[in-house]
Amino acid sequence: MHKSAMPQESTDTFQDQIRIILVETSHSGNIGAVARAMKNMGLANLWLVNPNSFPDEASYARSAGASDILDRAHVVSTLDQALADCVLVMGTSARGRKVPWPVIAPPEAAVAAAENAAQGPVALVFGRENHGLSNDELQRCHYHIHIPSNPDYSSLNLAMAVQVMCYELRMHFLRGIEGGEGSPYLKPMTAPGDPGWDVPPAPVNDVEGFFGHLEQVLIDVDFHRRDNPRQLMTRLRRLFQRARLDQMEINILRGVLTSVQKAVGRGDSTPSTQAKPQATGQDNGDV
Template sequence: MHKPALPQEGSDTFNDQVRIVLVETSHSGNIGAVARAMKNMGLGNLWLVNPASFPDEASYARSAGASDVLDRAQVVATLDDALADCVLVMGTSARGRKVPWPVIAPPQAAATAGEYSRQGRVALVFGRENHGLSNDELQRCHYHIHIPSNPDYSSLNLAMAVQVVCYELRMHYLRSLEEGEASPNLEAMVGPGDRGWDVPPAEVQEVEGFFGHLEQVLVDVDFHRRNNPRQLMTRLRRLFQRARLDQMEINILRGILTSVQKAAGTLPGSDKQKNTADEGQEKGHV
């Protein structure tokens, strides 16, 4: 028995209007893998042109929870049947043509699909595992999609090729959300101040307090000499400034420095520091 379908993401015009068309797929497991790739990217409109075997257990096993995409798949006898009601057709091709044809990369294909999906149905066509689409089939396409893979090893598994194109469709879809405003799904989160970071960025006075504390500890443990500083603090400043510390990180670092001072007996007010100062006074060193 095949795995039950996981919840489907809410449908909308773009995802419903864009269909993935597989031509004469020879291995049914690849159909399941394609269904999984599609559902990963929020797509569910799959058309199959004369598959060697479908439906069967292998396709559902490879779908890994995307069985609803397979349940909805349309099986037709010819490519013309799959394309008849479409306003735009794009086919994947890795080969050069004697007669040049409009060729676009996956990001441009996704943008073009998004534009035409407002006018009608769009088909993205993928060929057979062993030799892709025929010349006659490619001539039914308005554009050819070329995935710029490694020229020394350019052949992609069918599901991998579908995943690449569906990923670009997903990115275009997310950018189109919120009427042109940046989607939180696409915003980078790399440091304090970015949406989703758990602690506010450290303020300048907090960072300067840390640098002062750090320098004092380095002096205390005889690692740094203020009268011969060279570039130590400059380079340490560059290191920590590059990290863009948040308030919690500043507190952690200062806690570590305080523990070092306690262990070294140099923390202001510590018994060891008082004893050292008393000894120095007795010897006339302070």
């Protein structure tokens, strides 16, 4: 049987003010999957309106480690109870209405949630698996949230819909932390010099030494002729410059070139005007 997780102290944060409300969920496994989606994105405030079966082993099995979210879930009998103290209510809807209602996309819903969370709880309401929220329930909402899925196959699994909204909330939260500079988790790391890269970028002198060494090796193996160069070195230079090599990568490549020269009996043919590989253990391609 399930063993309850240790209780966690609640704090008055943006995440705690976001209330995920599931209305009359039919399959308890979906409740567990929603708890997992919430915990992935740092949310923990789950409310269940008249679920068909909860708690049970299926919900905890599907939560995959998010049992603490289920342990602290609020179970109520009516939607009115879940919404009583909320300052903003947004419900998911995929259907058009005879009477148009304010509709926003998930990113705008995340912004609205953040703007109102300081005043009180903000509710995101998700309906039944088979037919969503009723018209009366949707009329309790200030906004309807429309997830722009494929119109030819628009129905989302309950947990998937919750995951989309939790992701947008998480992204908005991360962009707003650290004094407005944004979270380091959102900053790309694609090349040497970016925060988190393990080796500094190669200086220009070392890169030029590599190009000179490369050209000499191509001559040694009769692949390149200086008297008829065409555009070979220009295109190879463009290739490697596009890669933005770091210092270790330069050393590895210089080691490979030296090994090729030794294999063809040209071990001393590296141009004297070019820097040779540093003695860093990289001449043999070791990392």
